[in-house]
Amino acid sequence: MGIEDAFSLVMHLPIRYIDETVVIPIRDIKIGTLSQVEAEVIRAEVLYKPKKMLLVRVKDASGTLQLRFLHFYPSQIKTFDVGNRIRILGEARHNLFACEMIHPQCKLIKENDVLPKSLTPIYYLVAGVGQKIIMNAMHTLFDQYDLKSYLKDLFPKTIYEKLGLPNLYESLKQIHYPKNFKEVKAHEAFTSAAYGRIIFDEFLAQQLSLRSNYLIRRKLTAIPLIAKNKLTQKFLNLLEFELTEAQKKVNQEIRTDLEKNYPMQRLLQGDVGSGKTVVATMAALQAIENGSQVAFMAPTEILAEQHYRKLLHWLSPLNIKVAWLTGSQSKKDREFSLNMAQSGEAPIVVGTHALFQEHVVFNKLGLSIIDEQHRFGVEQRLALRKKGALDKAIEPHQLMMSATPIPRTLSMSYFADLDVSVIDELPKGREAIVTKLFSEDRRDEILKRVHEVCHLGAQVYWVCPLIEESEVLQLQTAESTFLNMQSNFKDLKVGLVHGRMKLSEKQKVMSAFVSGDIQLLVATTVIEVGVDVPNATLMVIENAERMGLSQLHQLRGRVGRGSLKSTCILFYKKLSDIARQRLKVIFENTDGFIIAQEDLNIRGPGEFLGIRQSGVAMLRVANLNRDFKLLEEARNIADQLLEGYSEASYLHLKRWAAHANERVKV
Ligand code: ADP
Ligand code: MG
Numbered sequence: 001m002g003i004e005d006a007f008s009l010v011m012h013l014p015i016r017y018i019d020e021t022v023v024i025p026i027r028d029i030k031i032g033t034l035s036q037v038e039a040e041v042i043r044a045e046v047l048y049k050p051k052k053m054l055l056v057r058v059k060d061a062s063g064t065l066q067l068r069f070l071h072f073y074p075s076q077i078k079t080f081d082v083g084n085r086i087r088i089l090g091e092a093r094h095n096l097f098a099c100e101m102i103h104p105q106c107k108l109i110k111e112n113d114v115l116p117k118s119l120t121p122i123y124y125l126v127a128g129v130g131q132k133i134i135m136n137a138m139h140t141l142f143d144q145y146d147l148k149s150y151l152k153d154l155f156p157k158t159i160y161e162k163l164g165l166p167n168l169y170e171s172l173k174q175i176h177y178p179k180n181f182k183e184v185k186a187h188e189a190f191t192s193a194a195y196g197r198i199i200f201d202e203f204l205a206q207q208l209s210l211r212s213n214y215l216i217r218r219k220l221t222a223i224p225l226i227a228k229n230k231l232t233q234k235f236l237n238l239l240e241f242e243l244t245e246a247q248k249k250v251n252q253e254i255r256t257d258l259e260k261n262y263p264m265q266r267l268l269q270g271d272v273g274s275g276k277t278v279v280a281t282m283a284a285l286q287a288i289e290n291g292s293q294v295a296f297m298a299p300t301e302i303l304a305e306q307h308y309r310k311l312l313h314w315l316s317p318l319n320i321k322v323a324w325l326t327g328s329q330s331k332k333d334r335e336f337s338l339n340m341a342q343s344g345e346a347p348i349v350v351g352t353h354a355l356f357q358e359h360v361v362f363n364k365l366g367l368s369i370i371d372e373q374h375r376f377g378v379e380q381r382l383a384l385r386k387k388g389a390l391d392k393a394i395e396p397h398q399l400m401m402s403a404t405p406i407p408r409t410l411s412m413s414y415f416a417d418l419d420v421s422v423i424d425e426l427p428k429g430r431e432a433i434v435t436k437l438f439s440e441d442r443r444d445e446i447l448k449r450v451h452e453v454c455h456l457g458a459q460v461y462w463v464c465p466l467i468e469e470s471e472v473l474q475l476q477t478a479e480s481t482f483l484n485m486q487s488n489f490k491d492l493k494v495g496l497v498h499g500r501m502k503l504s505e506k507q508k509v510m511s512a513f514v515s516g517d518i519q520l521l522v523a524t525t526v527i528e529v530g531v532d533v534p535n536a537t538l539m540v541i542e543n544a545e546r547m548g549l550s551q552l553h554q555l556r557g558r559v560g561r562g563s564l565k566s567t568c569i570l571f572y573k574k575l576s577d578i579a580r581q582r583l584k585v586i587f588e589n590t591d592g593f594i595i596a597q598e599d600l601n602i603r604g605p606g607e608f609l610g611i612r613q614s615g616v617a618m619l620r621v622a623n624l625n626r627d628f629k630l631l632e633e634a635r636n637i638a639d640q641l642l643e644g645y646s647e648a649s650y651l652h653l654k655r656w657a658a659h660a661n662e663r664v665k666v
Pocket of ligand 1: 241247272275277427428561
């Protein structure tokens with residue numbers, strides 16, 4: 001059960017409580033609720049028809065009650081000798097003739113037997129570990145072990161007093177042994193002060209851990225990249241559009257960070273299409289102005305390639321060389337790029353995770369930019385940090401980007417080790433995307449629509465179902481869809497792109513789509529990130545019910561990139577409740593932050609965070625939405641505690657680390 005020490009035992013909190021403190025007369029039993037009575041056995045018999053069962057009739061001064069057992073041991077029967085007094089706890093229901101309880105908990109009443117004084121906690125169990133075992137262990141812990149000093153408060157009392165929270169020992173005692181139902185109600189709603197204390201401490205552990213990492217990194221050295229506004233200004237003059245206010249704001253935040261002599265750790269988030277690439281490019285130029293190199297990484301080859309092209313387009317006029325590095329390029333090309341990186345001849349190197357590899361050496365790496373950071377593992381990010389510049393003691397600045405908007409609750413908690421910038425505005429002139437839901441039987445209608453759109457000169461994405469069980473199957477589906485479309489639309493140019501194609505083929509197809517030579521692109525979800533074709537105005541997503549919210553949002557973001565009205569058709573077969581809920585969210589919302597918040601609500605932080613989860617302790621008791629106030633409090637005080645009470649902070653972390661299943665690694 002993951003219970004390894006006193007702390008993890010005492011943190012095994014009850015999931016509910018039952019009341020064994022009172023007995024009521026049989027007459028007062030309410031059907032369907034748990035009741036406890038004391039009564040005398042007046043009859044007990046084992047029946048064999050229709051099934052073997054034990055029937056017992058008991059009475060007290062107010063009435064009689066029937067007990068029915070379908071499984072029982074011979075030894076149990078002895079409890080029910082006529083005349084015995086027993087205490088019975090169970091849920092009553094109406095039988096044809098009488099009020100009865102099936103399988104109630106029964107106990108022979110001994111002399112001077114007293115009722116428990118507090119409510120009885122019920123614990124989560126696993127096979128082979130029964131309630132009694134946990135209850136006894138808990139009693140031993142509270143009665144015979146010096147739990148009070150073991151759980152002694154580590155930080156000054158005033159911190160907790162200000163928040164109206166009791167000490168840890170008292171809190172846990174109240175939670176395990178509540179006195180009355182009023183207390184229980186508060187515990188079960190997580191609103192009791194006792195629960196508040198546990199939740200606050202858990203948040204605090206998370207904050208202390210993430211913030212200490214943050215503060216440690218602040219002590220590292222980086223090359224200050226002073227904004228000289230030379231290259232950046234030239235770039236802006238040549239740029240085909242004006243920056244949005246939001247882009248200007250985050251650019252300013254990044255600019256200030258880069259000038260520091262410790263490494264920037266900034267997460268830039270903004271919805272699909274909000275224009276993160278320009279902002280990243282401006283950061284790159286600031287580094288280049290200072291004679292530093294930039295590594296620019298993307299999670300897929302398609303996306304990396306697109307960045308590469310965009311940067312070529314933007315930076316060539318400024319006479320800045322861009323090198324290109326991926327796992328699948330020829331040895332010769334690769335060697336060439338590696339040389340450009342090592343000699344410093346290329347101020348900027350774009351690539352996939354190939355950039356993380358050991359033999360990639362930079363001359364003077366000042367900044368690394370990581371697009372779609374959530375797709376990279378913690379380990380990879382670490383590897384890149386270690387790509388020291390001239391000196392191993394110098395760290396590059398890091399700019400991470402994410403198109404999956406991160407709800408505030410998450411960025412305050414799981415991302416507390418990063419500074420966060422948000423682009424909260426889309427460039428002007430974008431038409432809203434219309435989203436439609438179509439069931440399977442309307443396929444013909446959709447096909448007609450595809451045809452029309454293409455004939456009007458626009459382009460269409462057809463996204464094939466995600467088949468998680470088998471990549472081969474997914475490939476087959478994509479290929480057969482492609483063939484179907486080809487025979488369906490003899491007059492249209494249809495293309496296919498999927499993850500298993502060679503890079504060169506993928507590139508050929510993608511550039512044919514970009515140039516408009518392909519009108520209908522059949523694709524697997526590889527197009528999810530980054531692809532930018534403003535003339536594409538219709539997207540059909542097959543089996544949309546299988547996809548996650550953020551994936552759907554990302555996919556849909558591939559259309560509506562130009563000034564033309566765009567439509568996204570979500571095409572579904574069977575809807576489970578959760579799928580219906582997801583599609584409803586996507587149907588009703590276009591704002592990535594709202595979708596992300598809903599996604600978080602549906603899936604919970606563990607699932608939502610995916611890879612990041614592996615690096616950070618999950619919260620067990622605390623809930624980001626419900627306990628937001630306490631999260632804020634913990635966040636506000638964490639840095640202060642780390643500064644002023646470092647020893648206590650360390651002990652607090654140690655106490656809670658054993659309880660957490662994972663620890664922070666970065
Ligand atoms: P994302 O944030 O999803 O990575 P991109 O950086 O790919 O978005 O930008 C999406 C598209 O919008 C690109 O074609 C980009 O050139 C364009 N764009 C970015 N900023 C602006 C702006 N301020 N005004 C107009 N178009 C912009
Ligand atoms: Mg992008």
